[in-house]
Amino acid sequence: MATFFGEVVVAPSRAGLDEEEEAREETPEDREIRREIEKKRYRRRFPRLRLESREREIDVLWTWKSGGRAEEPLVCSRFIVAIGRNAAAFLSSFILDSVCWEVVGVVKLWNEWCRTSSTTNVLPTDSFCLFYRLISDPTVLLCQCSCYVAEDQQFQWLEKVFGSMQKKGLQVTILSTCPVADYKTQESTLTLASPFLKALKTKEFQEQVCCPLLEQPNIVRDLPAA
């Protein structure tokens, strides 16, 4: 696309597909060159990070059973997931305490935005993803996920977390936040009273929702959507 000054600017396409990907077949030589470049990039950005072949894989470690990995599915009746720093902070401030809740699991992952570890002793400013269980009712589970789970890791996160659970009669509640500026409405967001709550629910959820439903054309993305 030519601009006023005559130089050609390639506009990013809303279609989203990287032109390079579809334009050429990658030869083994290309693949080797790309891998070497990626290695260098990771070493420069994270000098102490050893490049592993499965660096995008995520690990879900359940700590409630000795050995670290649960073989039997976790019996769960209610699962509350807080995604993002605000939602995680909400749980820390109003729900979680060391008397009623115990840590039962942790997600270990790495992506370009953050890295979590397998430690369960975290600071509020760390990136982490922890699972808690209500001591008085062990079927109530809570997840605080303050780290960013990348697009290509979201499906994996779901399969590994829900794969460990017995899903019959399970009710899932997802807590998340979005910027008010992203909210699409007829009026300007400047005059909107914020913060405000909106909800999405499946048709199987029959209980009363505590706030209005999210109107079109607004949508939810990333891990909460997944």
Next chain:
Amino acid sequence: MFIPCDRGGGSAAPDFKGFTLLMPAVSVGNVGQLAIDLVISTLDMTKVGYFYTDCLVPMVGNNPYATAEENSTELSINAEVYFLPSKKLVVLQIRSPFIKNKYRPFCETLLSWVKSSKCARVVLLSSSHAYQRDDEQLLGTPLRYLLTPDLEKAVGGRMQELNWKEMEKVAAYPGISDTDKVLHIPGGGITKLLFTESCSKGIHMAVLLKFCSEGDNIPDAFVLVNYLNEWLQLIKSEVNPSSQWKIPSSWRLLFGNGLPPALF
């Protein structure tokens, strides 16, 4: 991949044998997807299922085709399938881009689903960068079609009657005149891959595409859906066909919110 919706009454998965599968490519201006929105909205199609796939960016919202309070609360996700038995039409709508390196697995799974559900043919709506046209393509209609060899035998004649233009092949190495000609669809997303795979697998596929640029692509969507209608006759087109297509409620506020009054 395909998960049927529970429609109640113990209904089994719908039978797509002999149906036309209409679907978009996620391409420049999202024209294919907008055109599919018009088809689903106008024909008031019923959702019969979705694709459970790790290849598309997740998203969820309420019913994008809602017409009233009562039907506005059904959840909608990134890849859903709609059905209209009276026109033997099944429509796939894709609402988000592909995750990096996942478009190939998606194409493979999609084509094997097409084969296993015994769809008669696939019609792919797509678009291509307008700025990549050569001198000849700059003149005349911006619409093109492509047919796999098997479908060419069946409907090639109809395209001639409609006076449609087939997508031209371009030189593999531009500037060098005596090279092989190849199919090149810049900005077309998975269009070329799906088409070439369909050719080799014997799937009946037609591609309908429009040259366009990013911007307000609603007029492009109308042009493309009218082009499709010339062939498939989904709605009556004697009167002004553009006025017959129903814009879905989710197209509101495509270019942002209302303005703050303090601005003035």
